[in-house]
Amino acid sequence: MSLQIHYQQKAADVVTVFLSGSLDSNTHALFETELQTILTEYPTLKLLVLDFDSLDYISSAGIRVTLSAKKKLKALGGQLGLLNLQPQIQKVFDIIKALPSFQIFDSTAELDRYLTAIQKKVLEEKREL
Amino acid sequence: METHLHLSSKMDALARLISELHEFCQGNGLDTEFSLEIQLVLEELVVNIIHHGTAENEEVPIDISLAVTDHVLHIKVEDGGRPFDPLTHQVQALDIPFEEREVGGLGILLVRELMDSVSYCYSHGKNIVTLTKKIH
Secondary structure, three states: OOEEEEEEEEEOOEEEEEEEEEEOOOOHHHHHHHHHHHHHHOOOOOEEEEEEEEEEEEOHHHHHHHHHHHHHHHHOOOEEEEEOOOHHHHHHHHHOOOHHHOEEEOOHHHHHHHHHHHHHHHHHHHHHO | OEEEEEEEOOOOHHHHHHHHHHHHHHHOOOOHHHHHHHHHHHHHHHHHHHHHHOOOOOOOEEEEEEEEEOOEEEEEEEEOOOOOOHHHOOOOOOOOOOOHHHHHHHHHHHHHHHOOEEEEEEEOOEEEEEEEEEOO
């Protein structure tokens, strides 16, 4: 029941958070604290991606903190994405029917395609001005 | 094979519960996926007991027994907290602002979906939750 978190900027206004271990009733507060740090460091954050590749376990406390993170991003005009959900993690989201609330990326390649498409759209909009 | 765990209703009791649970599961040939699901069920139930069945700083004993018979895992979770039936928790809609109750609602939803049967009774001053899950 331990959680390791590190994060890095992926692109302009896009940050990826890597979570390893367990997001549960003991560790959710750690994630909440880290999230506050990230939001302070990146006030114009548009997309926060939670990379769950090394997350082996999530309980309702973890789902709750993930949903709460999504709300915080939304309040800032941003989005939350989930990446690389392991089957047992996906199952928990499925049971709670929380999946539709999130942008899910099945792979880093899919995330990269999404970001490229957004950047292209932004450039096109700039050209039209 | 049967095992009994005796915990107090403190959050750090969960860590001990988990290591003993996984030892039990390994000893009974239960795979990782199965034991992680049982870990989740027990975490949700114990968290509910701590949040709803006890006052702040109050510690109550929690007894958990696990037994495997005829390819079925039987679990019994008994606590000495105030009468609290976790099964009566309604699941809140996901866009309602979060409160304690919502955590409990989500937890019980997971417990119901992951176990084959769940029942509750209050007897001799104890909340008793009984659960079963078939082992494939």
